[in-house]
Amino acid sequence: MWEILQTYWLYYLIGQYPDGPLGGLSLTLVLAALALVLAFPVGIVLALCRLSPYRLLRWPVTAVVFVVRGTPLLMVVFWAYFLLPTLTGHVTDQFNTMLAALVLFDGAYLAEIIRAGIQAIPKGQMESARSLGFDYPRAMRLVILPQALRNMLPSLVNQFVSTIKETSLGYIISLGEVSFVATQINTQLLTRPAEVYLLLALTYFVLCFSLSRFAFWLERRLAAGTSHPGTR
């Protein structure tokens, strides 16, 4: 495994960059980070629609969230790969296809995390904000969301771990992320698949394990910062 790394480490980390598109582990991280950042506002909007008193907003969004959560990510990837070009009229590259699929998929999952986070804030917070003269959007933006997001931080880090794992599906549409690069290295070596794929598993493990430990640490730290558990 060590010799494989010695020969291919640069390719494994950045793909063919700068002679070609960015790939490998860097692409995995860029894609995951970008997907989470873009999915976040989508998740907030979907969550607010899910909590909206207006059926016209609540029902269609509930249906969308249910459909996305009820189908495999791979299905969403295929729909994006197949539908985006028909809708926009020009061919979407693998990176943007994967990004669109991840934003939709993670947006639906984040919506449920954010909804739970908002619902965990006592009703009195909204009531007092409203009676102080804030309108609903301002009360949400200035009073509810900041508290809800703070409580959700650990869940968000865990969602980032999931997103990193999800980027591996880019493999199927030949996006040059780290799983795809590992397969290409395997094709060049031919005789050592066990080592190559063990290396791949190890790479994901180091990344995701340290992040999930970080989420755990964050959770304890935030819990310690709250003087009255449950009355927050």
Next chain:
Amino acid sequence: MNSFDVSLLLSGQYHDWLVSGFALSIKLALITLVFALPLALLVAVLRLAPLAMLRAVGVVFVEAIRNVPLLAHMLFWYFGAPEVLPEALKLWLYERNFEAASAVIALVLYTAAYMSEDIRSGIRSIPKEQMEASRALGFSFLGAMRLVILPQALRLTVPPLISQTLSLWKNTSIAMVIGVAELMYQAQQVESASFRGFESFAFATGAYLMISLAITGASAWYHHHHPVRSA
């Protein structure tokens, strides 16, 4: 885009491909469930065992598996693992449905790691006096676990296990990367053979949603008939 051609999905060769894929997906999920549940129970009990060594084995199993994407598991079990086997065994394996076997191994390990965490938190929600009282009455750790703790804990564990089953159902789709002819694989085959992507993906999406809806329904039914009792 041409108009939606339903007849393609109702009969003929493409219909048969899609239906056989659907059946294989269900089979994958069921076989995985049969193996993953007892394994998950074993790992959960290991993680709560009185011996630190046994607990460590449980922790390593869960963390090593959960922090690696299912796709990487599949690639490893399909391409990597057979390489270390003796030649004769390898040939024997390749004559059989080796793709499906690797997919099941990966799915079982992945699902069991997640389910064991649900079972463990179910067990941990049983007051520890229950264990102490059973031990004081002369039960061994395993006896107390089997006769006192688990019957109470598993009731609480059913809802999260149902949602893990939903994840498992969706995860079977990843088996297509190693060429298992399940629903997603067949949908793509139909798309590339007929250029009827819209129809074949609509079929697959509908089929995935149908089972997901059934699983969610089962969860709602359970919730209705076995409401959470406060201790």
